[in-house]
Structure formats: structure tokens, C-alpha cells
Amino acid sequence: MAQITESTRSEVKEIVLEFFAEECEVEVSEISEKSNIIGDLDGDSLMFLELIEIFKKKYSLNIELKTIGKYAVKNPVKTIGELIDMQMLIIEHENNILDL
Amino acid sequence: MENKTAFIFPAFITEFTGKEIDFLRNNGLNPTKYLKIISETINIDFPDFTYKNDLFREELTSQLLAYTFSCTYYDVLKQKSIIPDFVAGYSMGVYASLYSSKSIKFETGAKLIFDAYHLLYELTKTGLYGMGAIIGLPYLDVQELIQTSSLSVEIINVNNEHSLVVAGLKKEINILLEKSKEEGALTAAELTVDTPYHSKYLSRFAIPFKTVLNKLEFDDPQVPIVSTYNQRLIFSAEDIKQELVFNLTEKISWHKTMQKLVELGVNDMYECGAGKDLKKISRFIKGDYKLRSAYKI
Numbered sequence: 001m002a003q004i005t006e007s008t009r010s011e012v013k014e015i016v017l018e019f020f021a022e023e024c025e026v027e028v029s030e031i032s033e034k035s036n037i038i039g040d041l042d043g044d045s046l047m048f049l050e051l052i053e054i055f056k057k058k059y060s061l062n063i064e065l066k067t068i069g070k071y072a073v074k075n076p077v078k079t080i081g082e083l084i085d086m087q088m089l090i091i092e093h094e095n096n097i098l099d100l
Numbered sequence: 101m102e103n104k105t106a107f108i109f110p111a112f113i114t115e116f117t118g119k120e121i122d123f124l125r126n127n128g129l130n131p132t133k134y135l136k137i138i139s140e141t142i143n144i145d146f147p148d149f150t151y152k153n154d155l156f157r158e159e160l161t162s163q164l165l166a167y168t169f170s171c172t173y174y175d176v177l178k179q180k181s182i183i184p185d186f187v188a189g190y191s192m193g194v195y196a197s198l199y200s201s202k203s204i205k206f207e208t209g210a211k212l213i214f215d216a217y218h219l220l221y222e223l224t225k226t227g228l229y230g231m232g233a234i235i236g237l238p239y240l241d242v243q244e245l246i247q248t249s250s251l252s253v254e255i256i257n258v259n260n261e262h263s264l265v266v267a268g269l270k271k272e273i274n275i276l277l278e279k280s281k282e283e284g285a286l287t288a289a290e291l292t293v294d295t296p297y298h299s300k301y302l303s304r305f306a307i308p309f310k311t312v313l314n315k316l317e318f319d320d321p322q323v324p325i326v327s328t329y330n331q332r333l334i335f336s337a338e339d340i341k342q343e344l345v346f347n348l349t350e351k352i353s354w355h356k357t358m359q360k361l362v363e364l365g366v367n368d369m370y371e372c373g374a375g376k377d378l379k380k381i382s383r384f385i386k387g388d389y390k391l392r393s394a395y396k397i
Binding site for chain 2: 044047067069
């Protein structure tokens, strides 16, 4: 389980914003925590999966994709801010996220 | 190794980028002119293209529209002297790949799409069949769900290691999609088609489709085509006909097709078509290549 520090959220936010800026061909400054992932950024599930792979590597996470899928079905995310919060929970709880 | 280029062609347009028309007009091409040729060829009265016309979302017209955009995009690349070493078409995108390899005329591709659709219409019109997409579950997990639920649904295409396409009876597809979500799929959604392309239900159309193909003119391709059925390279008109039958009636693998292009040394790929579906699918397909939408040139 990764160590969560005060700077973790800003680190996660930076990665998420840069990822979406590159994938969606927009400037980072055009994305905010209120941006709608599908409506504003044309995001998709595969993008979400790719982002999870990035975090799995960065924080050496032990979590199965389908565990995240099960969590996401019950706790859908629509905005970048909600996505960052979900990534924080994934980093903090890994496979135990379903127990939350 | 020498740089190699491939053009890849989508079968459908999930969503327009909104840049398509400007891109074509800026390059002196107008898709409406191409649609008029289709209208004359198969007697369908297409209105002028607009992004929001629902007519273009119907199964046949959406395929014809995807074909039209793919061919016009190819024509832009040709104008700019960008020449492929290989081409490949995703599912019904094969027809635009034939146009780009100079194996068929533009009109012939439209006729092929029209004839294939009408041949299968006895299945389509029942409304009993369909297709679905599952993202986020491994192939073996989906296969197990199919078996344990005693469904006759088939996985008919692997887009990449996290994205599968299934086909079969609509009611069974919906059961599978629900079970997939319960199992942790991030997306499990029905596709807006009533034809179970690439499934066993199409096997009996292989011979009638071959008869249709034998009435049309094909030339040997000037650029090798990679088969989505078994990833062989296609060099002859006769083999094209065989591939078209396989492409309609057998399972395909886009993942393996992309891997084959990478093995062939392709490091520059252009998605020739509206939207960016193939670029999205290319996530998780490993290789040292760059895939860009043709409008990015």
C-alpha cells in the first residue's frame, strides 16, 4: 500500500491533467477539476485504463483492473476532480477499495 | 530498418471530431460529391452531409459514410504524396483499404457495402441479433462468463488486451454485458447494429457473398493488404475475394493485425477516416510506432 503524503494529491492531479491534456489535445490550463471527462474532454474507458496503468507503475500498486471496475460501477466518476479522488482511494486502499 | 508506413481504415464513426469537413475542404475535397456518386451507384438519396443528421447513424448509411470519409482522407494523403507500404481495414473498413490499394473503384466499394448489407438483411430485419463491446475484462474472463452462463455469444474481435467485441443474439448479449459489468468491466455496451458481423450466424452467407463478389471487378492490389482474419499479406485479386468472405463471416483480430503491421516494420500509421476510433483502440497495442489521424498532417 502506497504512503499517502500531503503532496500526493497534487502529484496525482498533475499527472491526471497532463495525461488528459496530451490525450485530448488541449492545454493543461483548459482543464480543471470541474471538467467533465466525457462531455468536455471526449475521454473514454481505455484512457481511464491507461491512466490506472500509469499509477500502478508509479506507486507499485497491487490492484486488479476488475476490482477498480467493480468499484467504478458503484461509484461512477464524471469530472476530473472525482477521477483524482478515485485515484487517491486506489493508491491508498488498492484491492481493499471494495471494502470502503 | 527502413521507415515503413501503413494506412488503416475504420469501419464506423463513433463520434466526429468536428474537424473532418474543414480538413477535407482545406484540401479541395468535398464529401458531398463522393456521397452523390454513391447515390447514383446504388440509388440511395443521400442528403448533403451534416454532422447531426440522424440518417447517417443508421446501419447501412453509417457504413457508407465511414467508407466515404475514409476514401476522401486517403485521397488527401495521395495528393500529398504520402504512400503506404501496407494497408489494413478494421472490419467493414476493408472496403476503403481496397480503394486505397487501387484494387477497386470508389463505386465498387459502395456497391460491396450495399450488397453485403442486403444479403444479410434477412438477419438484420429480425431485430434479434446484435453486437456489444466490453472494456476492462480479459478475454478468458469473458469466455468463462459465456460458458458458465450457457450463452451462444461469441467474442468476434479482440481490439487490444482490454477491449473485446462480441456478437450474437441480442438478448444473450445483454445478459453477457450485465454479467461483465458485475464482474468488473469498465464499459459493457451494446453497439448500434442489428447484424452479428463476424459471428457463426453469418457462415451460411459465405457462398452467396462469393457469388456477389464474382460479379464485381477487382484488380491486384498495388499495396499489400494485411488480413484481419489471419494476418496474411494479400497480393492478388483472387485472394482479396477470399478475404472479403472471411472478413464478413469469420472472427477477426484487430489486435493481431496491428501487431503484424508492427512486425512488418511499420512505424508510421495514419488513421484514414472520420473520428479517431482506431487511435483510441491502439492504446495497449505495443510497438514502436506513431499513429496519427490523417487530419493531423
